[in-house]
Amino acid sequence: xxxxTEKKYINSNGNRIKLLVLKPDMPEQVKKKPGVLWIHxxxxxxxxxxxxxxxxxxxxxxxxxxxxxxxxxxLSRQAPYPAALIDCYHALLYVKKHAEELGIRQDQIMVxxxxxxxGLAAALCMYAKDKNTVNxxxxxPLYPMLDNEDTETSRDNHAPVWxxxxxxxxxxxxxxxxxxxxxxxxxxxxxxxxxxxxPPAYTFVGTxxxxxxxxxxxxxxxxxxxxxxxxxxxxxxxxxxxxxxPFLPVSRKAAERFEKHFEYAMEHYxxx
Numbered sequence: 001x002x003x004x005t006e007k008k009y010i011n012s013n014g015n016r017i018k019l020l021v022l023k024p025d026m027p028e029q030v031k032k033k034p035g036v037l038w039i040h041x042x043x044x045x046x047x048x049x050x051x052x053x054x055x056x057x058x059x060x061x062x063x064x065x066x067x068x069x070x071x072x073x074x075l076s077r078q079a080p081y082p083a084a085l086i087d088c089y090h091a092l093l094y095v096k097k098h099a100e101e102l103g104i105r106q107d108q109i110m111v112x113x114x115x116x117x118x119g120l121a122a123a124l125c126m127y128a129k130d131k132n133t134v135n136x137x138x139x140x141p142l143y144p145m146l147d148n149e150d151t152e153t154s155r156d157n158h159a160p161v162w163x164x165x166x167x168x169x170x171x172x173x174x175x176x177x178x179x180x181x182x183x184x185x186x187x188x189x190x191x192x193x194x195x196x197x198x199p200p201a202y203t204f205v206g207t208x209x210x211x212x213x214x215x216x217x218x219x220x221x222x223x224x225x226x227x228x229x230x231x232x233x234x235x236x237x238x239x240x241x242x243x244x245x246p247f248l249p250v251s252r253k254a255a256e257r258f259e260k261h262f263e264y265a266m267e268h269y270x271x272x
Contacts, residue, residue: 001025001062012090015083018072019091020049021102022058024065033066034137034266035095035104037124039088041115041240043145043162043170044076054243055114056142056258063259064266067102069095073120080176081187088120089127096134107270110138111199114240115162115211116170118144118203122189122218125198135271136199140262143205143239147190147214148175148183154210162239167210190214195225200269202230202261204254206237232257 002025010017038057040047052058052070060066073087092111099106111121118141128134147154148171150164157164175187185192201222205215215231222229234241234250242251 001065003058003061008094010090010094012087015074015087017074017087017090018049019094020052020070020072022052022061022068022070023103024061024067026065032099032103032105033064034108034110035099035102036060036066036068036140037088037092037095037109037111037121038068038070039073039111039113039117039120039124040070041113041117041145042075043166044081044084044116044119044174045170046075047116048072056140056242056255057112059255059259060262064262067104069102076170076173076176081174081178084120084174085123085127085186088124092124092128092134092136105270107135107272108137108266109134109271110140110265111136112140112142113144114142114243116145118142119146119189122146123186126189126192127186129197137271138265138269139199139201140203140258141201141218142203142258143209143211143215144189144203144218145170145211146188146218148188149190151210151213151217153213157208157210159208159210160238161244162210164210190217192221195221195227198222198225198227199271200228200265202258202265204232204234204242204257206234206239206241208236209239211239230261 040051049072071091
């Protein structure tokens with residue numbers, strides 16, 4: 001299925017933010033489908049909305065006919081936390097307000113992203129729940145950047161693509177002087193204490209990357225709070241392996257598993 005892209009611009013606390021809206025090239029959608037706010041990665045310091053074209057979400061448009069919205073949120077070099085979260089939140093509000101014209105079911109607004117985008121997706125679920133503004137049906141934070149403090153796998157990590165040095169730099173730029181107890185769960189979702197009532201979740205992660213431990217912990221805490229949450233673990237895989245080496249059998253497997261979980265979410269997860 002061919003994908004059509006539109007550019008939209010929204011106001012985020014006085015800042016003009018671009019959204020890429022990806023829709024299936026269909027004369028008329030027979031029925032409304034889920035809508036996915038997909039947030040790009042880049043350690044909060046780099047990246048762009050156009051990364052959506054190499055993300056897992058592009059297949060959701062082509063294969064399932066859903067609408068995907070990718071926000072060009074402000075990076076930490078432009079503005080540190082909470083700028084990125086606020087921009088993504090306003091993008092989420094846009095999706096809810098314009099669900100009818102986007103062909104999106106109001107009860108199936110989902111969020112996802114890779115790396116820092118996964119961290120923002122998790123934070124957004126917490127933020128929207130606490131503000132009681134958008135009921136998110138499902139979250140897909142893939143190998144998410146959740147914890148500003150070292151874990152057993154982000155400490156002394158020298159893996160390809162993302163490692164301890166880059167992780168420290170990314171968090172330093174994003175938090176810009178905020179530390180200790182002043183770090184909110186909206187900045188680093190691992191700081192969250194109460195996971196109850198958050199949306200069902202799916203993720204996958206490799207064992208050699210820095211975010212392995214924090215991703216497992218996030219899913220475990222969701223499960224302990226009674227939230228349906230699942231994780232696939234890929235031994236020996238590094239950060240963003242599925243995007244960087246999509247031709248590998250393990251990357252194909254990760255993509256297939258992701259889509260199977262999305263199919264399940266389409267059939268079973270709806271917000272109240």
